Amino acid sequence: MKKMKATAVCAVLGGCLLCSSCIGSFSAWNSLKDWNMGIGHKAVNELVFLAFHIIPVYEVAYLADVLVLNSIEFWSGSNPMADVGTEKVIHGEDGEYLVRTNEDGYTITKLGEVDHPLNLVYDAEKRTWNVVAEGKTYELMTMNEDGTVTYKQQDGTSTTVMPEWLKETVAV
Structure with a gap:
């Protein structure tokens, strides 16, 4: 019975994060992309881009945005990765x-x-x-x-x- 309640609570909390209707700013993914674009020559940018897809850096950043950062931004009204200091x-x-x-x-x-x-x-x-x-x-x-x-x-x-x-x- 306890396992069933724990599963239900996890499902509800997961649903809240996934169904927050927040497109968000995708600040982690965009920061990573902007960093890659600023490295230098386009051939180097492409190599880093491919490497970051083989080692799933882009995917992890995107997943962090979708599941955590954009939900925090939606519910709190502030972006946890705002460009403070730029x-x-x-x-x-x-x-x-x-x-x-x-x-x-x-x-x-x-x-x-x-x-x-x-x-x-x-x-x-x-x-x-x-x-x-x-x-x-x-x-x-x-x-x-x-x-x-x-x-x-x-x-x-x-x-x-x-x-x-x-x-x-x-x-x-």
């Missing part, structure tokens, strides 16, 4: 900026002006995006429970808007 250079109207991904947002620094970074920080508890600059914090927007977004204006007023996709689903 940096990209963005070309803006008035120069180039270095954007670094943090656990709770982004750090933006204008190239050549490393003393004055701008931090965009998400406060999950309050559901707000904030700007932190020169030791001061300013609230930019709040993600409301009803799907609307409240933007904070410089003069202290705020504006609440409903995204277009939400307007189509809500009877007005």
Whole structure:
């Protein structure tokens, strides 16, 4: 009887993982693929690709994504393999900026002006995006429970808007 209960519990838990309806970002598999593509010459990339299929590295990464990582991402709302620490250079109207991904947002620094970074920080508890600059914090927007977004204006007023996709689903 105990063996039957244990089997049923395992089947239910396995079904929860497999039936989470989460396509997910497949971050483990994509990270592996991106690493392989960045090695160098395409012949070397192909050799590594074939070797990683003979020794089932790609298959294990894919299976880990399908069974574990994408399910965690779906149920928790956060990707356990997020690209924290990655940096990209963005070309803006008035120069180039270095954007670094943090656990709770982004750090933006204008190239050549490393003393004055701008931090965009998400406060999950309050559901707000904030700007932190020169030791001061300013609230930019709040993600409301009803799907609307409240933007904070410089003069202290705020504006609440409903995204277009939400307007189509809500009877007005």
